[in-house]
Amino acid sequence: MVELDDLLAQVWPLAASNTPGTDTVNLNAALGRVVVGDVFSQLNVPQHDNSGMDGYAVRCADLAKGVQFAVSQRVPAGASPLPLQAGTVARIFTGAPIPPGADAVVMQEDASVLANGLVTFNAVPTPNQWIRRAGEDIACGQVVVPKGTVLDAVHVGLLASIGVDRVDVVKRLKVGVMVTGSELQNPGKALEPGQIYNSNEFVWCGFLKAMNIDVESVGIVPDNIEATCSALERLAECDAVVSSGGVSVGEEDHVKPAIERMGELRAWKVAMKPGKPIAFGHINRKGGGQSWFFGLPGNPVSSALAFQLIVKPFLGLLQGQSMGQVDWRLRMHPVKADFAWAKPDMSREEFLRVDVQSGCAGLFPNQSSGVLTSLAQSSGLVRLAKGQVVAPGDVLNYVSYQDLMK
Ligand code: AMP
Ligand code: MG
Secondary structure: OEOHHHHHHHHHHHHHOOOOOEEEEEHHHOOOOEEOOOEEOOOOEOOOOEEOOOEEEEOHHHHHHOOOEEEEEEEOOOOOOOOOOOOEEEEEOOOOEOOOOOOEEEEHHHEEEOOOOOEEEOOOOOOOOOEEOOOOOEOOOOEEEOOOOEOOHHHHHHHHHOOOOEEEEEOOOEEEEEEEOOOEEOOOOOOOOOOEEOOHHHHHHHHHHHOOOEEEEEEEEOOOHHHHHHHHHHHOOOOEEEEEOOOOOOOOOOHHHHHHHHEEEEEEEEOEEOOOEEEEEEEEOOOOOEEEEEEEOOOHHHHHHHHHHHHHHHHHHHOOOOHHHHOHHHHOEEEEEOOOEOOOOOOOEEEEEEEEEOOEEEEOOOOOOOOOHHHHOOOEEEEEOOOOOEOOOOEEEEEEHHHHOO
C-alpha cells in the first residue's frame, strides 16, 4: 500500500512540468480561465485625483481665514477643471477631477448656499479630505492579476478597470470520462434486475465543468476488455482521461489490462479510506502523443473523493495553477469533534464526512463508501491518521468541500 501523501508527491509534479498552450480571449469569455502570465497595469487607477463626494473643492488655508466664498467653477464627473482661483471654491461632484490647487473637498451637507450665491461652510476640512488620489487603487506598473489566477468576476472587472479587453489564458483542457460496469444503467431508463444507476459520470462531469474544463464522455462501458480498449482509444485525444470502476483485481476488472495494452500504468492500493484502488498512467495516442489516465474506484463516495483529493489538483496544475493554489492540505484548519470514533482503521488513514457548524464537527451517521447522500448532507472532511480514535472535544484537521473545489 502507498500513503496518500507519497502518491501525491509522485503524481502531482508530473502535471506541474507540463507546459500548457495559450488562448487569447475577450473579457466576456475570460470567466473561470487561468491567466498565463502576470498582468501589469499600464495606468493609474484612478487616473486623476478626484472627489469622493458631491460638495465643494477648497483650499484649506483659505477656509481657515474666510467666511463666505464665491463658486468660481463647476466640475462634474468627466470635466477637465481649471486651477482653483485663490479665495474661491469649486462646485464638484463625485468622481470629478480635483482642480489643481484644491486640497480638500467639503461635502455638500456641510455647506450652505446663501441668497447671494456665496457659500459658507460649517466645518473646517482637513487637507486631503474626500480626495481619492490618483493610483490609490492601482499604480501604473503594478501586477493586477498574477500568473495562475483563476479569473473570477472581480478579476475580470479589475482587468476592465485598467482598460484591458483581451487576456492570455491557458488553453481549455479536455478531459475524457468513462464509467465501467455491466451493472450500470443511465437515469431515465428502467432498471433491470441487478442494475444500478450510473451516478459517477454526473458527479465528475459537474466537477469538471466547474473547473471550466471541456468534457468528452463515452458514458457506460461494459465489463469486457474490447469495449474498454475501444472507449480508451476514443478518449486518448483528450488531455486526460478519468475512468471509474474496474481497477481492482477481480475477473471483471478490465481497466488495468486495457491500459497496459495501450500505454503504461501504475496501480496502487492507497492507504486511505474511502477509496483504496487507484491507477495512474498514460494512454498512447495512435498518431503520437499521450493522454494522462486516472482509474478511480467505482463506489460513488470513493470515486468523488479520489477525484477531489487526487485528480482535481492534478488537472489544476495542468491548467497552469501553482502547487500552492491546488494543494487542499494547505486549506485544512482545526475543528472540534462533536462525536466519538472508537473503531479506527489500523492500516489506512480515514476521511470522515462531517458537518461543521460554528467550528464543531458532527459526524454523518453512515460513513460507507457507497452512500452518496453522505457527501450531499455534510460540509467537508476530517482527516484521521491510521489508528486515530476520536473523543468528543478532540481537535481535528478539516477541509470543507467548498475549499476542496477552489
Ligand atoms: P468497482 O470499482 O467496479 O468494483 O465498483 C464498486 C462499486 O461501485 C459497485 O457497487 C458498483 O456497482 C459501484 N459503481 C461502479 N460504477 C458506478 C457508477 N458509475 N455510478 C454509481 N455506482 C457505481
Ligand atoms: Mg465494476
